[in-house]
Amino acid sequence: MPRAVRYDQYGGLEVLQVVEVPRPTPGPGKVLVRVKAAGINPGEASIRKGLFAERWPATFPSGQGSDVAGIVDQVGSGVSNFVVGDEVIGFVNDRSSQAEFTVVESSNLVPRPANVSWEQAGALFVAGTTAYAAVRSVALKTGDTVVVSGAAGGVGSIAVQLARNAGAKVIGLAGDSNRKWLTDHGVIPVTYGDGVEDRIRAASAGKVDAFVDTFGGGYVELALKLGVAKNRIDTIIDFAAAAKHGVKTEGSFEAANADVLAQLAGLIAAGRLEIPISKVYPLAEVREAYRDLEQRHTRGKIVLEP
Numbered sequence: 001m002p003r004a005v006r007y008d009q010y011g012g013l014e015v016l017q018v019v020e021v022p023r024p025t026p027g028p029g030k031v032l033v034r035v036k037a038a039g040i041n042p043g044e045a046s047i048r049k050g051l052f053a054e055r056w057p058a059t060f061p062s063g064q065g066s067d068v069a070g071i072v073d074q075v076g077s078g079v080s081n082f083v084v085g086d087e088v089i090g091f092v093n094d095r096s097s098q099a100e101f102t103v104v105e106s107s108n109l110v111p112r113p114a115n116v117s118w119e120q121a122g123a124l125f126v127a128g129t130t131a132y133a134a135v136r137s138v139a140l141k142t143g144d145t146v147v148v149s150g151a152a153g154g155v156g157s158i159a160v161q162l163a164r165n166a167g168a169k170v171i172g173l174a175g176d177s178n179r180k181w182l183t184d185h186g187v188i189p190v191t192y193g194d195g196v197e198d199r200i201r202a203a204s205a206g207k208v209d210a211f212v213d214t215f216g217g218g219y220v221e222l223a224l225k226l227g228v229a230k231n232r233i234d235t236i237i238d239f240a241a242a243a244k245h246g247v248k249t250e251g252s253f254e255a256a257n258a259d260v261l262a263q264l265a266g267l268i269a270a271g272r273l274e275i276p277i278s279k280v281y282p283l284a285e286v287r288e289a290y291r292d293l294e295q296r297h298t299r300g301k302i303v304l305e306p
């Protein structure tokens with residue numbers, strides 16, 4: 001029997017298990033995908049801990065994961081856009097991609113370009129579409145200066161590249177271990193922590209036009225202090241500050257679709273976007289993978305491979 005990640009109650013890493021499950025069958029309009037890679041995301045850890053129990057409750061036993069890349073193994077009735085053997089990138093909305101097999105709506109799949117690695121393909125959906133929406137929301141144009149917090153994380157590492165592609169000067173807030181990666185991607189690295197405001201003013205010559213916050217913890221207020229207009233500040237995490245100050249919160253919901261996914265895959269294929277893969281874990285090591293992610297120092301993405 002194929003294996004899948006499951007948990008039966010809210011809790012810490014210890015509730016995560018990899019268990020044998022019946023092989024799923026694709027219904028009408030759906031496709032069975034043999035998973036090659038599935039990215040992991042901090043929001044999944046928050047759901048598993050019960051932090052979103054009111055907003056996005058789990059139903060037990062719960063599976064886990066939205067991001068997926070793999071090979072079409074079986075198609076349901078009415079599916080005309082994919083055939084068995086196709087290599088695909090996609091997403092599920094029922095928390096089931098961290099598994100050997102998952103059933104995906106055929107409209108949630110796009111072809112995997114041949115030169116996009118399985119790891120990058122499998123890590124793309126949540127972080128990529130979130131970065132896309134966040135960068136789009138601050139309306140960058142050539143010559144703008146934008147600051148991105150969490151600049152080397154899953155969302156941030158993609159956001160800084162999309163902002164560069166839009167013609168902006170990009171200042172990335174990150175720890176010292178990420179300076180080289182950021183510089184190599186055309187981003188000005190600025191170390192976070194005490195004195196960050198002065199360092200941003202120095203790096204930007206006092207002109208910051210937009211701010212994308214992927215970390216939270218005071219960056220919305222910092223953006224306002226730097227003189228950024230409210231409609232050019234986007235946070236994907238600090239919803240309390242957004243409500244208080246009236247800044248934007250565009251994230252995965254606004255661009256969570258196959259069209260954006262295909263665009264991002266095309267950028268990778270064209271060499272205009274890289275998804276840094278910090279580590280690949282076997283499915284059986286799902287707890288170790290989330291332990292690593294929950295340190296909050298991932299460069300790019302962590303991926304599970306069945």
Ligand SMILES: NC(=O)c1ccc[n+]([C@@H]2O[C@H](COP(=O)([O-])OP(=O)(O)OC[C@H]3O[C@@H](n4cnc5c(N)ncnc54)[C@H](OP(=O)(O)O)[C@@H]3O)[C@@H](O)[C@H]2O)c1
Pocket residue numbers: 041042043126127130149150151152153154155156173174175176177178192193214215236237250251252253293296297298299300
């Ligand atoms: N609203 C949405 O639609 C949406 C969608 C996806 C994610 N999210 C949320 O957005 C957040 C980011 O997600 P992610 O996947 O990008 O997370 P991640 O990959 O875990 O981000 C980790 C990054 O945070 C950086 N970091 C650590 N301490 C920092 C500090 N004090 N200041 C600035 N950066 C710091 C780290 O940089 P160093 O290693 O350089 O220290 C690391 O690169 C999470 O809270 C997630 O839940 C929201």
